[in-house]
Amino acid sequence: MFDAGNTLVWIVWIVAAFACLGSGIAVVSFTNPFFSALALIGNLGALAVLYLLLSAEFVAAAQVLVYAGAVMVMFLFVIAYLGGRADAPWAGGPSWQQVGAVAAAGAILVEIVVAIGLKAGGRLAHQQHVLSSFGSPHAIGRLFLTDHLLAFEITSIVLLVAAIGGVILGSHSRKLAGEKAL
Amino acid sequence: MTEPWWISLIKAFLIINLVMLAFAYTTLLERKLLGRMQLRYGPNRAGPYGSLQPIADLIKLIRKESFFPSSAIDLPYIVAPVISMFTALAAFSVIPFGAGWHLWHWHVDGEIANVSIALIVVFALGSLGIYGFIIGGWASESKYSLLGSMRTCAQLVSYEVSLALSVLGVVLMAGSLSLVDIVHKQGTTIPYAAPQVIGLLCFFVAGIAETNRAPFDLPEADTELVAGYHTEYSGMRWGLFQTAEYINMITLSALMVTLFFAGWHGPYAPLGPLWFFLKLLAVVSIFIWLKATLPRLRYDQLMRFGWKVLLPVATLNAVVTAALVVAF
Numbered sequence: 001m002f003d004a005g006n007t008l009v010w011i012v013w014i015v016a017a018f019a020c021l022g023s024g025i026a027v028v029s030f031t032n033p034f035f036s037a038l039a040l041i042g043n044l045g046a047l048a049v050l051y052l053l054l055s056a057e058f059v060a061a062a063q064v065l066v067y068a069g070a071v072m073v074m075f076l077f078v079i080a081y082l083g084g085r086a087d088a089p090w091a092g093g094p095s096w097q098q099v100g101a102v103a104a105a106g107a108i109l110v111e112i113v114v115a116i117g118l119k120a121g122g123r124l125a126h127q128q129h130v131l132s133s134f135g136s137p138h139a140i141g142r143l144f145l146t147d148h149l150l151a152f153e154i155t156s157i158v159l160l161v162a163a164i165g166g167v168i169l170g171s172h173s174r175k176l177a178g179e180k181a182l
Numbered sequence: 183m184t185e186p187w188w189i190s191l192i193k194a195f196l197i198i199n200l201v202m203l204a205f206a207y208t209t210l211l212e213r214k215l216l217g218r219m220q221l222r223y224g225p226n227r228a229g230p231y232g233s234l235q236p237i238a239d240l241i242k243l244i245r246k247e248s249f250f251p252s253s254a255i256d257l258p259y260i261v262a263p264v265i266s267m268f269t270a271l272a273a274f275s276v277i278p279f280g281a282g283w284h285l286w287h288w289h290v291d292g293e294i295a296n297v298s299i300a301l302i303v304v305f306a307l308g309s310l311g312i313y314g315f316i317i318g319g320w321a322s323e324s325k326y327s328l329l330g331s332m333r334t335c336a337q338l339v340s341y342e343v344s345l346a347l348s349v350l351g352v353v354l355m356a357g358s359l360s361l362v363d364i365v366h367k368q369g370t371t372i373p374y375a376a377p378q379v380i381g382l383l384c385f386f387v388a389g390i391a392e393t394n395r396a397p398f399d400l401p402e403a404d405t406e407l408v409a410g411y412h413t414e415y416s417g418m419r420w421g422l423f424q425t426a427e428y429i430n431m432i433t434l435s436a437l438m439v440t441l442f443f444a445g446w447h448g449p450y451a452p453l454g455p456l457w458f459f460l461k462l463l464a465v466v467s468i469f470i471w472l473k474a475t476l477p478r479l480r481y482d483q484l485m486r487f488g489w490k491v492l493l494p495v496a497t498l499n500a501v502v503t504a505a506l507v508v509a510f
Binding site: 034038041057058061062064065068070073074077080081101136137138 | 214258297298299302303305306308309310312313316317318328331332335336339342361
């Protein structure tokens with residue numbers, strides 16, 4: 001699928017990669033949280049394009065459906081209700097958070113440099129031919145129920161716990177409201 | 183055999199224009215049908231039997247002033263209808279409308295794009311379409327618009343879950359997420375409306391809510407919210423929102439025809455688009471018929487129905503179908 005000689009793929013990759021970086025910077029730079037959330041949607045969408053280039057169509061579509069679609073709607077929902085409380089960009093969060101962010105960014109930078117170095121040295125495995133079934137719903141479903149069964153089941157339990165937690169929190173706040181009314 | 187890229191391009195251009203034409207005449211069909219159901223004539227002045235009414239409406243909307251609230255946030259305010267329109271039109275690209283034909287020595291597919299995850303693509307575009315409503319309502323800087331867009335979003339997010347679950351039965355029976363495969367499979371067996379009748383009902387009800395049609399047209403409950411998220415819009419910007427809503431309805435009807443009524447299959451295969459069109463017309467007419475018949479629900483009734491009735495039924499349908507597919 002990915003052919004290095006294909007200029008179109010390169011153009012799409014460059015556009016998507018820069019859109020990804022630009023929207024990422026925009027998320028932390030906007031003063032209005034609504035615009036930050038919109039930039040995050042752009043970031044997730046650009047990531048989906050990158051997945052498409054890696055012939056992971058299913059992951060790309062799921063990314064748009066779940067993250068760019070459902071999750072971010074909730075973000076916008078809350079922000080629109082609370083109103084635009086403008087914070088100065090880069091502000092907020094305790095100092096350990098800033099230290100952690102710098103450390104994480106440094107770690108990723110080191111990782112990128114190492115990966116580029118390995119690639120340049122020709123020591124990174126380079127599989128030119130990807131199977132046509134790679135990334136298809138069939139292949140992903142089979143992997144979920146064979147190689148990654150444990151992780152798959154643990155995820156389902158985590159989601160179930162979250163759903164039950166949501167119901168309990170909802171009924172709890174309703175009970176509090178009822179007491180106030182009495 | 184694959185078709186050359188320029189055939190896809192021509193086809194995409196034709197389909198977009200056909201969908202726009204279908205939208206224009208859906209508005210006329212709606213006004214005519216509603217009129218006859220309410221014992222009046224409906225539009226009958228522009229052209230024979232009022233057949234030029236959509237053109238007249240279009241000219242009126244384009245010439246009208248596009249009012250712009252002074253406190254609105256310009257860029258999102260202008261972009262919002264465009265997002266709605268784009269996602270509505272793009273969703274049609276994966277819907278198959280014919281078996282494919284040979285013209286001279288070229289092969290023409292019966293759909294614009296045959297992707298293995300077509301169904302997820304439609305849902306993904308639908309979930310992006312919500313942003314048009316929420317951004318438009320927020321950027322208008324009006325309480326009615328904001329409340330209207332919140333209500334629209336809550337409704338769409340709630341019913342999207344049931345909509346996706348209700349088609350799981352079809353996906354399990356066909357063993358594919360590709361709409362082309364699903365239609366082919368129905369051609370060799372039976373239309374899935376018969377075995378998946380509960381799924382069909384769930385899909386239809388969720389689909390009505392998803393496209394803001396009566397009796398679930400709460401986002402535009404004018405007695406409560408003026409006009410919902412598009413209160414501050416006028417002229418062709420408002421027109422784009424309306425177009426997106428109607429095209430969403432057409433796309434959803436097309437999806438229903440594809441998933442449950444064997445798509446373009448009919449007595450004579452080369453006439454596939456004709457059968458597809460007739461089935462689509464029937465489904466769209468049912469949407470309009472419901473609008474003339476049923477009164478609007480209350481908001482809490484809508485939410486209770488969506489989460490406590492529709493979702494469990496759709497889930498149960500998917501689970502039972504899965505068990506039966508494994509058993510046989």
